Every structure is written in structure tokens, then in C-alpha cells.
Amino acid sequence: MSSHIDALLQRDSFIERGARSRARALLDAGTMRELAGPFERLHSPWLAMQQLVTQADDGVVVAKGKLDGQPTVVLAIEGAYQGGSMGEIGAAKIAGSLELAARDNRRGIPTQAVILFETGGVRLQEANLGLAGIAEIQSAIVDLRRYRPVIGVSAGTVGCYGGMSIAAGLCSYLVMTREARLGLNGPLVIEQEAGVAEFDARRRGLIWSLTGGEQRVATGLADACVEDDTATIRATLTRLFAQGLPEQHRSERALDYLERLARVDTAVQAAPETVRTIYREGDAA
């Protein structure tokens, strides 16, 4: 017991860090330079019109620096601000950075990218502007991943939902913790739209067993499930970047995944083991 407490006390939790602190911790010491930072005062004009308090960086930190000596841009979403939702400005900061990283590569600088997904998806108050921004992020990921890996991390506790879960699916690699969740629709949304019989959003065990990091790795929708530890997450990123691009990106196997989904019996509540079996069979087929 006491050794367990010691381990918890000594652990450098990544989840407990804010977005800016996460970005700084991942980059080599002293190399981080923030772009379009809080003193540029890129407040969301739309939230202010709706009488909501704005944050000076719109909840996205763009950090340029080096990871293990390699030119890297870290795009960290602040999950505590408006649920990490993507508005016009925050989304433009991410998309613009990815586009510049791709341009770097075309000019001979092999810049790679890390996106820290802590987001419920589009910011409803900014509606189509947020959705358009997410679309730009997605096409920028697909552009950049032709040159260098784009690695997504969802550490929790917000997780990654909505249009940004599609962006996560486009990444070369996806790293999660057991605390993080990944899904197109959040549990409350499914319950609201399809009824409590379809999905009971109060059943936390059910939610994590189907959409948590462990299950997503077991079913091949994420690549690594790691401890909530800053050094471990950094080491995992270093290892994956060193691997280079995957032979085939996950999104290029969309048809395989559709075949698997077609075999799911929607008449019964999906069980975690059933889902794993179906995804394993898919690999064998």
C-alpha cells in the first residue's frame, strides 16, 4: 500500500497539467516558443457576443520547439476551457500550424506534429465556423502525414469526441491513457438521442469499457495505452516518431472497419469482449 502511495506521489501526472504546461513538458528543455500566444489576445469574438467569458488563447496552445532534437510543433487543447471545444480561432491556430509544418517539410525541414486532444468537438456557440475549422484541421493532418508522423494524444479526463475524434482517427498514431475516452458521440448525446435503453450515460464502467483507452488499443483504434505519467508519454512519442510513418494509415483501412461494423449485432447491447472479438476477426480476415 505505502509503495503504491509513494509511486503516486512521485508520478508526474500529465492529466493534471494544463495545456501550456503539457506542451512545455513534452518539448526539449528551453526549446519551446509559443506562437499566436495569449498576449496576441486572440479572444473568440463569438463567445463575447453571447455574454461568455473568453480566454486570451481561445483554449489552444501552439508550441514550437524540439522533441528529442527533432523540429516539432505541439498543439495542446485546454480541456478545462469550454470543454476543449473548437471555435473559429482555436481551430484556425491548429490548422494553420499543421499547414506551416507541411510547408516546412516541402522546404526540407522535417517538422513533425503532436496534437493533444482534450475536446468535446465543435464549439456549439460557433457552429459552422467551428465545423469548418475542424475540416481544415483534418485536411491539414492528411497533408502533413505524407511527410512526417502526426501523433495524437488523449490523456483525459475530457477525452476526444465529435469531429475531433475523426481528426484523431486521421493521425499516424494515437496514444491514450486508461482515463481517456475516444468516441464520435459522447455518452450523454447517445442517451439523449437514442434513449437510455441504448446507452445509459450513468454507467461509467460501461462507458470506459467500450470507449476507454484500454479498449481502443485492444481493438486497434489506438496504438498505445500508457500510464498517466509525463515521462512515459514523452518516451512513447519519441519511440513512435522514431518508427517513422506507418506502412498504412488507419484511415486508409476504412473499408476493413466498415466490414467489421457490419458484423455487429445492433439488436443487443454491445459488450467489450464482443467488440474485441469482432475487431480481431477483422484482422484475421
Next chain:
Amino acid sequence: MERMEFAFGAGEPALGRSVVGVVASGDLEVLLEPGDAGRTTVAVQTSVDGYGGNWTALLERVLGPGLLPAARIEINDNGATPGVVRMRIEQAFEEAGQAGGTAP
């Protein structure tokens, strides 16, 4: 949402700039930059209406004596308690006081 502005006497300009906190529930973001010597300004936007008296009293207690470095302070508040507000302001001054400040 309510906006307020304040001004206080102050010392020499702060050494650097800093940003602390998040506009999360019960928390606030404080941005601090060096101001003109002798004068500190504070611009507040808060999600909670009708607490102007509390803001005046709190800021007067922290900045009223005019002993802290001169700064331009922006506060984006999402319902933080006065204790949290005070700690965030002091944290911002502490971090700005380190060489060059801690802000990116």
C-alpha cells in the same frame, strides 16, 4: 457577463510578463505585463454579474497599498472565489518577477 476597469498606484514596472490560470469553472486567467511606472491597471471580465463591490474591495486590498510592481493586468474570470482570485494575482506577480517572466 460584466466588464470592469480599475487603476491603482504602483512601484517600478514589473520585470516580465506572465499568464496563469484557466477560464475553467471556479477559476480565472490572469495576464500580467509590465505597466508604466507608478500605475497598475486591471481590466476584468467576469461571468458573474453584480459583484463589483467584491472586486473593488479585493483589488483594493491587494493593489491599494501601491507596493507591487506596475503592471497591466487582464483578468478573465469564470466564477472564482475571492481567495482563488487573490492567489492567482499573487502567482502572476511572482512569475512575472522571475527574470523575463515565465510567459511564452
